[in-house]
Amino acid sequence: MYTGKVTVQYRKGILDPQAQAVHSAVKSLGYNSVKDVEQRKEFCLKLDCENKEQAKNQLEEICQKLLANPAIEDYQFTVEEE
Amino acid sequence: MYTGKVTVQYRKGILDPQAQAVHSAVKSLGYNSVKDVEQRKEFCLKLDCENKEQAKNQLEEICQKLLANPAIEDYQFTVEEE
Amino acid sequence: MANVWETVGLTKHEYETICQHLDRKPNDLELNMYGVLWSEHCSYKHSKPLLKHFPTKGEKVVQGPGENAGIIDIGDNKGLAFKIESHNHPSAVEPFQGAATGVGGIVRDIFSMGARPVAILNSLRFGNINSARTQYLIEGVVSGISHYGNCLGIANVGGEVYFDESYQQNPLVNAMCLGLVDLDKIKKGTAEGVGNLVMLVGASTGRDGIAGASFASADLEEDTESSRPQVQVGDPFMEKLLLEACLELIDNENVVGVQDLGAAGLTSACCEMAERSGTGMKINLDNVHLRERNMNATEIMLSESQERMLYVVKPEGVEDVKKSFKKWDLSASVIGEVTEDGIISMYHKGKLEGKIPAESITEGVPVRQPESKKPKYIEEMPKEPSSLGEFDHNKMWTDLISHPNVASKRWVYQQYDQHVGANTVISPGQNAGVFRIKGTNKGIGVTTDCNPQYPYLSPYNGGMNVVLEAYRNLSATGITPAAVTDCLNFPNPEDSENYWVYSNVIKGMAEATKILDTPVVGGNVSLYNEGPTHKILPTPVVGMVGIVEDIKKITTPAFKKEGDLLYIVGN
C-alpha cells in the first residue's frame, strides 16, 4: 500500500478570493502581524499498487485529470510506501 | 518573519462529502487501486512576530478562533523562521 | 518572425489603417490595444453590416444596442434592462471559472446601467453526453454558474441545455441577466464634461485574462495549454459588494457615467466611454490598484481582472463615491481625467506610454466582408422528406422522452437558486420563467431558445423559427412578447460557407423580429466556435422578454384537472 500526498494551489498571479477573505478576517481580529495568507488543498490517497513507480504514475495521471486544473492550478505530490 | 503552516481536516469519524466525491470520481476514471481519499485544507501564513514563541501563540489563537471549527475539525500547525 | 500585426491577430491592411489613424506606427502598447479592440469579439468587424438588419426601435424601447444593456419601458416609470452574453472559450478551458465569470460579466452589464439584477438564465450546449469530457464540462459549467449566481442572490428563472456532437470540442455557455431600473435613473457609459474625473472601482488589477478578447476570437487550438493564463478566477462575493455599492450611488447626481470592465478591460472601458461622448481621457496608470508587482502599461491596460467598474465623476463627487465603496470595503481610486481632445493618453511612472484617438479604436476598424457561398451540404440536401417507413411507436415514444435533449433538465436547474428575491412566479421547467414586479400587478416573462437543427438545415427559415419558438413560449405562458436580446454563436466567419449561413440566419431572425414587433435591443456575437475537427451548428440563441399586466393570468403547461378539454391551435 502506498500513500500519496497531493498539494494543489492556485498558480502565481491568480486571484485567490478565499485566501484574501481569510487574510482580511485575520486582520480584523487584530492580528496585524499576519502579512500574507495562502490557501491550498491537500489530498491524501491510499493506493494499492504493485510498486512505487506505478503508484507515482497513477497519481500523476489523477492529478492531471481530476485533482488540479492546470489552467489555474499547480500541483505537487509525494508517494511513500506504508 | 515566520512562516506558519496550518492543516485543517475533518475529525475522525465524520464523513467528508467532498473527499467521498473525489474518491468516486477517481474510481469512475478507472483507478480502482485507490482505496481511500482524504481531503484537507492547508493555510500558509506569513507572520511578522518578535520571536517564534509569539508567532506560535498567535497562530494557535487564529486556528482556534477562525481557521478550524472545533465541532467538526482538527488542526495542526508548524512555525518556521524564514 | 511573425509580422507585428500577426502578433496581435490583425491583418496587414488593418495594421496600415492603424498607421493612418495615428499618422505613425503604433508602439507596443497601442498595437496591443488595437489588437484586442479590433478583435471580432469587441469590434464585430464581420458582423456589423449584418446586425443592421435587426429592427432596434419600438414604442417601448428606451435603450437599444450600443450600451451595456438594452432597456424597455414596462410602465410605472420602470425599465427592464436585459442582455445575453457568451463565455464559450473560457468555459472550454476552465469550465467552472469560465462559466462563473460569464455570469459575473453579464450581471455587471445590468447593474452598470443602474438596474438591480432580478433574474438570470443560461443557455448551454455540449457534445456527446456519454463522453467523459462532456461530463467534466457539464459538472464544471453548471457548478460555476450555480456558485456565482447563487452567491449574488439572483434568481435563475430558465435556460436550456442541448447536446450535439458538433459542440464536442467547443461547448457554448451563454448567460442572460435581467434587471429593473427607474426610468429616470438610468446610468450610461458616457464620459461627458471635460475636467471630470475617471475612477476605477472594485477589485485590484492583476495579470489574469490578458487578451481574453482575442482569445474569444480565435479557433480553439488542440493544445489549450498555451491559452491557459487567459482564464480568470471570479469572486462573486466581491461582485455582490460592487453591485450594492453601485446601486447605492444611483441617486448621486455627481456620477456622470458608469461602465463595467469586461473584455479588453481598461482599454475598452476608457475608449468606449470617451468615444460615446466625443471626449478623451488622460489616464495615470500609477494610480491603478495592482495585485501584482511590476506590471507594465500594456498589462495594466489589457488586464481582464474581474469585478471592476469605471466611473466618470464630477470632481465634487469623488468623496461620495469613495465613501460608498468604502462602506462595502471596496477600493476606489481616481485614475484619470476627461479631456476634450478625443484622445486616450496613458501615463505610467511619469512617462507618456501611448496616445490613441478614442474614435479610431472603437469605430475605425475596417469592416470585413468575407466571401459568401451557399454550403454544399445545403445544395445536396434532398428536397423531399424521406419516408420513416415502418416503426415501433412505443419505442419511438420512449426514445424521445429519454433523449437528453428532451428529458427533464431538473438535474441542472436544481443547482440554481430559483426563488431568492421572492419574485419568481414560474420557476425553470416550464415554457418560460416569470417573475413579478413588487408593488404592481405586473409580471415579466422570459425565455431563451435555440434549436440549432433548424438554422443548420435552412438558415433563413431556421433563423425565423428560433425567434418564433421564443415567441410561442411566451405567448403560451400568457405573456405579451416585447423585445429580444440575442447571442449569435457561430463558427469561423472567414469561411465562405459559414458566412453564408451566418448572414442568412441573421436575415431570417431580423424578418421575424420585424413582423412580430419584438425589436432587438442588444446582444452578443461569438464567432470562431470550432475545434480541430468539429465546428458548431449555427446557434443563434434568442432571449425574449415580455410583459403580463395581471400576474394572476399566466398559465403553465401542466394538465390542471380531469375532464378539461384539449385543443390544438394553429395550422
Add this chain to the structure above:
Amino acid sequence: MKFAVIVFPGSNCDKDAQYAVESLGHNCRLLWHKDTSLPKDVDCIILPGGFSYGDYLRSGAIARFSPIMEAVIKFAERGGLVIGICNGFQILLESGLLPGALMKNNSTKFICKRQKLNVANNSTAFTNKYKRNEEITLPIAHGDGNYYVSKDEYKKLKENNQILFTYSDNPNGSSFDIAGICNDKGNVAGMMPHPERAIEEILGGKDGAKVFTSIVKNFQGRV
C-alpha cells in the same frame, strides 16, 4: 412587535426577510453588520440567508466576527428572540449560539427545490402556530445544508425538545434528518429551509408564514 434583519456583506435574503415580516403586518428594519449595538426597541433579530463573506473558509465563519454579533450574542443571552435562516443558521452555529455544524450537502451540489418537512415540536417560540407533526413544504436553497451533530449532542437535543423541523426525505445528508433546531432556552432558532420565501400563494405556498406569526404570538404572550 419589532423585527430587525442584519445585513452582512454577502447577505442576499435580507430584503426578502424584511418583505415577509412587513407583508405580515409587522415592523422590520435592516441593521448594518458594522454597528456595535442594537436599537433598544428590537424584539426579534433575524440573521438572513445568503453568502456572508462569500461563504469563504466555512459558511458563517467570518460573519460571526462582525461587530454587531457581540450585541446579538448578548441579546440572545438576555433571552431575546433570534432566528437564523440558511446562512443565518450557519452563523449561529459558528458563533456557538446553537450546537452542531453545517457541512457540504452529501451530493456536494447546491440544491434548490420545494422540500417537505415535519414540524417536530410545535411548542416553541418559532413553531407554536403549527400543528404537531404537521407536514409542511418550504423552499430550500443551499450548498452547505448538511447538519452534523454527534450522537451525544443529538440525545440532548432530543431530550430538551430542541428539534423544530425534520426533513421528510433527507435532501442533504443531515444527521437525524434535522432541518431546524433551537437552543435549550428556546429563544434562539436556526433552520436551513426558507420560511420567508413561502408567505404567498402566488410564490407557491404560505407554509412559512407561521414561523413569523408564531414568533409574534409568543412575543405577545410574554408581554
